[in-house]
Amino acid sequence: MRLVGWIGVILAVVGIGIPANSHSQSPFPPSHAALQHRSISQEGIGVGLTITPEKGWHLYWRYPGDSGATLKTNWGCDGLPPADTGMKLEPTAWPIPDVLPVGPLVNYGYAHAVTLPFMIPCNAALTKRLTVDAEWLVCKEECIPQFATLELLPPWNKEDSSASPLSMIFPSGSVLSLVGSRTGNVASFALPPSHSGAVGSARFIPSSSDQIVNAALQKVNGNEISVTLTSDSVDRLSGLIRFSAAEAHPVSVTIPAAPSSAASNGSPNFATVLLWAFIGGVILNAMPCVFPVLGLKIYQLVSATPAERHTNSILYALGVCLSMLALGGGIGLLRSAGVGVGWGTQLQNPAIVYSLALLFVLLGCNLLGMFELGSALQSAAGKVRASGPLMDGLLTVLVATPCTAPFMAGAVAVAFTLPLASQLLIFLFLGLGVATPVLMVGVVPAFAKILPRPGEWMDLFKQFLAWPLFASAVWLMSVLIAQVGLERANGPLFGIVVLGFLVWLFTAVRPTGFRKWAFILAGIVLVYCFYPAPKPALSAIAVAHVSYDKTELTKLRAAGVPVFLDATATWCITCQSNKKLVLHTDAVMSAFFEKKIVWMEADWTEPNEDITNLLNEFGRAGVPLNVYFPPQKEPIVFPPILTSGMVLEALAR
Amino acid sequence: MKNIIALAFASVVSMVSPIMAEVHLGDQVPGTIALTTWDGTTTNLDAYKGKFVVLEWYNPECPFVKKHYSVGNMQSLQKEFTAQGVVWLTVNSSAPGKQGSLNAEQAKELMTTANGAPTSVVLDHSGAFGKALGAKTTPHMFIIDKSGKLVYRGAIDDNDSARSATIAGAKNFVRAALNELMNDKPVSVANTDSYGCSVKYSA
Numbered sequence: 061m062r063l064v065g066w067i068g069v070i071l072a073v074v075g076i077g078i079p080a081n082s083h084s085q086s087p088f089p090p091s092h093a094a095l096q097h098r099s100i101s102q103e104g105i106g107v108g109l110t111i112t113p114e115k116g117w118h119l120y121w122r123y124p125g126d127s128g129a130t131l132k133t134n135w136g137c138d139g140l141p142p143a144d145t146g147m148k149l150e151p152t153a154w155p156i157p158d159v160l161p162v163g164p165l166v167n168y169g170y171a172h173a174v175t176l177p178f179m180i181p182c183n184a185a186l187t188k189r190l191t192v193d194a195e196w197l198v199c200k201e202e203c204i205p206q207f208a209t210l211e212l213l214p215p216w217n218k219e220d221s222s223a224s225p226l227s228m229i230f231p232s233g234s235v236l237s238l239v240g241s242r243t244g245n246v247a248s249f250a251l252p253p254s255h256s257g258a259v260g261s262a263r264f265i266p267s268s269s270d271q272i273v274n275a276a277l278q279k280v281n282g283n284e285i286s287v288t289l290t291s292d293s294v295d296r297l298s299g300l301i302r303f304s305a306a307e308a309h310p311v312s313v314t315i316p317a318a319p320s321s322a323a324s325n326g327s328p329n330f331a332t333v334l335l336w337a338f339i340g341g342v343i344l345n346a347m348p349c350v351f352p353v354l355g356l357k358i359y360q361l362v363s364a365t366p367a368e369r370h371t372n373s374i375l376y377a378l379g380v381c382l383s384m385l386a387l388g389g390g391i392g393l394l395r396s397a398g399v400g401v402g403w404g405t406q407l408q409n410p411a412i413v414y415s416l417a418l419l420f421v422l423l424g425c426n427l428l429g430m431f432e433l434g435s436a437l438q439s440a441a442g443k444v445r446a447s448g449p450l451m452d453g454l455l456t457v458l459v460a461t462p463c464t465a466p467f468m469a470g471a472v473a474v475a476f477t478l479p480l481a482s483q484l485l486i487f488l489f490l491g492l493g494v495a496t497p498v499l500m501v502g503v504v505p506a507f508a509k510i511l512p513r514p515g516e517w518m519d520l521f522k523q524f525l526a527w528p529l530f531a532s533a534v535w536l537m538s539v540l541i542a543q544v545g546l547e548r549a550n551g552p553l554f555g556i557v558v559l560g561f562l563v564w565l566f567t568a569v570r571p572t573g574f575r576k577w578a579f580i581l582a583g584i585v586l587v588y589c590f591y592p593a594p595k596p597a598l599s600a601i602a603v604a605h606v607s608y609d610k611t612e613l614t615k616l617r618a619a620g621v622p623v624f625l626d627a628t629a630t631w632c633i634t635c636q637s638n639k640k641l642v643l644h645t646d647a648v649m650s651a652f653f654e655k656k657i658v659w660m661e662a663d664w665t666e667p668n669e670d671i672t673n674l675l676n677e678f679g680r681a682g683v684p685l686n687v688y689f690p691p692q693k694e695p696i697v698f699p700p701i702l703t704s705g706m707v708l709e710a711l712a713r
Numbered sequence: 714m715k716n717i718i719a720l721a722f723a724s725v726v727s728m729v730s731p732i733m734a735e736v737h738l739g740d741q742v743p744g745t746i747a748l749t750t751w752d753g754t755t756t757n758l759d760a761y762k763g764k765f766v767v768l769e770w771y772n773p774e775c776p777f778v779k780k781h782y783s784v785g786n787m788q789s790l791q792k793e794f795t796a797q798g799v800v801w802l803t804v805n806s807s808a809p810g811k812q813g814s815l816n817a818e819q820a821k822e823l824m825t826t827a828n829g830a831p832t833s834v835v836l837d838h839s840g841a842f843g844k845a846l847g848a849k850t851t852p853h854m855f856i857i858d859k860s861g862k863l864v865y866r867g868a869i870d871d872n873d874s875a876r877s878a879t880i881a882g883a884k885n886f887v888r889a890a891l892n893e894l895m896n897d898k899p900v901s902v903a904n905t906d907s908y909g910c911s912v913k914y915s916a
Binding site for chain 2: 124162164195202205268
């Protein structure tokens with residue numbers, strides 16, 4: 061689409077082979093190639109080979125992924141035709157590729173124009189003509205191999221101004237050497253802190269086959285990336301870490317062999333698996349995030365009569381097991397439905413992290429005696445209500461899983477390959493393990509004896525427990541900051557202060573009846589106002605749009621090229637539905653093709669002054685803004701909500 | 714403490730053989746998946762135990778398939794080895810409505826016109842067989858030994874150009890592997906990168 065990029069530089073004879081009975085209804089060649097001068101040096105003549113695919117079509121990277129084929133070139137100097145000299149050259153560098161899913165497969169390539177730099181080892185002084193035979197594959201869903209013979213004449217040291225810098229973004233920096241770890245066939249490696257800028261959208265792209273399952277979901281947790289290996293014997297990963305279309309670093313990861321204990325275990329049976337799950341559950345009780353909840357349980361049990369203790373602990377165990385089953389079953393079902401969730405995924409959701417932090421602060425305030433809630437956790441001195449201990453169990457599971465997520469995410473993901481019934485059994489035993497310490501104390505009189513006698517210390521103990529809760533809240537907020545960035549985390553940080561203030565206000569005003577509930581409701585709404593606007597995830601798939609550029613727009617209009625301007629943002633729902641329901645439809649897209657309309661996208665997802673000015677120019681305060689600039693006519697501004705008829709009619713004018 | 718849990722889970726995981734959608738070299742191929750063929754019958758890979766089996770992923774509209782069929786390269790390979798008792802299954806995993814999806818009639822007509830000689834053409838419209846084997850491209854070649862183990866997976870030859878003219882100078886991996894197998898030798902080049910169009914699965 062970068063029309064200006066190649067018009068006027070073609071000294072080329074482009075021969076295109078389209079298979080006679082191709083499935084494709086595309087009468088046009090799906091891409092165009094052009095040669096550009098770049099530079100001369102002692103090594104030879106530097107040239108750029110630009111290939112521009114039509115919208116919707118893509119080219120391939122050095123390693124094309126699950127299918128496809130990479131570019132092949134055969135260069136010749138002077139009068140010698142390429143076949144005779146046979147200089148098969150690779151580009152000196154490959155621009156950062158896009159990740160292109162094709163059904164259940166994944167390809168690596170370019171859904172936009174790309175300029176590949178070559179260094180031709182010919183003597184510039186003697187060469188009167190440079191020739192290349194190029195073969196490359198262009199695919200949408202169907203594939204069309206293209207062939208071209210291109211020529212270039214001196215002077216060799218002419219830097220073409222038309223070479224677009226945008227299509228020339230290369231991986232930067234020297235190769236990062238990392239050491240990873242493996243769990244089953246999942247390998248994980250952490251990026252150094254200096255590279256953790258945009259880790260959320262990071263993706264490992266292998267430089268060859270037989271490293272990772274290209275189509276498998278890659279998990280990013282903090283600055284750690286997890287990939288699925290093609291087999292256990294893979295011990296090295298090499299390729300790129302792609303952060304965005306504009307940033308990638310070459311990387312090489314050594315993955316030590318799995319610990320021999322895991323490999324030499326023979327064939328243990330399912331009972332052993334369950335035993336391990338149970339032991340794991342018991343250990344969870346010592347986790348820093350579970351400990352405060354456990355402390356509360358002990359507080360309740362100490363002050364309860366033996367009979368209450370009995371019921372309370374059994375209900376608690378029931379609560380833990382049911383929550384574990386619900387969590388495990390829910391995740392299992394979601395996964396079988398193809399949703400990418402895993403163990404502790406709730407921690408990946410900033411809204412839940414924020415909610416948990418708020419809950420911990422609220423509980424802490426409660427423990428410090430700032431206010432009394434008729435809640436389960438408060439029922440220690442009173443009679444046992446069934447819902448109370450059950451909810452405690454739920455709370456334990458809720459806070460325990462995120463705590464362990466960083467350690468167990470990869471492992472549990474693989475455990476989810478078991479049949480659902482076995483998964484549930486594992487989760488049940490995990491739950492039993494978690495509940496066992498409390499259950500023991502509650503049910504077995506001998507264990508109850510180790511509990512200290514109730515007394516004045518209990519109030520102090522209760523107040524003390526507020527502090528691990530506050531500490532956990534701070535930890536959760538640090539997770540939130542890592543997730544949304546410091547700027548966006550400002551809101552939630554103030555939200556916590558507001559929550560504390562509201563708690564104080566509540567105790568000062570002591571509203572009753574209807575007012576009490578109105579106060580609580582207003583409080584919830586108010587606190588959530590501080591929740592940050594979701595940061596849109598960067599799509600891994602680049603679409604062949606031209607980015608908005610005022611100068612480029614003016615140039616295109618002056619050249620009489622029709623332009624469709626689409627000011628949009630990932631978080632703009634109207635924009636997305638416009639794209640999905642109207643713009644990306646066959647009818648509109650084919651009209652774009654027919655009229656050779658340049659689709660210029662102004663992405664306002666992140667603040668951008670140029671785009672803000674553009675919006676103001678058209679009297680809009682925000683996105684969407686869609687404008688069609690017909691050649692030599694006044695621009696047509698569309699209303700925010702598009703219809704196909706409206707767009708097609710405008711394009712037909 | 715956390716490490717203990719991690720270790721516990723690592724052990725849990727290592728005890729479980731993960732259900733992979735891809736067969737590795739030397740592994741037993743899934744022999745019981747029902748295969749619908751061009752003559753309307755149903756078969757499976759277990760039925761061919763005791764024979765070498767070649768699987769060829771096929772989409773008649775893919776330029777890389779045409780590269781080999783237009784000059785008779787794939788057909789002569791089929792003839793050469795089916796004559797020696799090798800079972801050759803040409804598999805069409807294009808989902809209905811996608812490029813190159815074939816019904817039995819079309820498969821017969823195409824193979825007759827092209828003078829092809831596979832033992833049978835498998836119509837894998839659901840893509841279940843293709844995904845079970847990990848077939849990614851057309852063509853994508855697999856060889857299964859007499860005991861039902863995967864012994865070759867990858868490209869047909871070492872030149873991934875779409876030009877038929879490159880076939881003459883290319884090393885044909887499938888021919889080399891089958892000749893080695895016929896002489897009771899292990900396959901020396903057993904794993905190569907397949908090239909071509911993506912298999913047109915439904916999703």
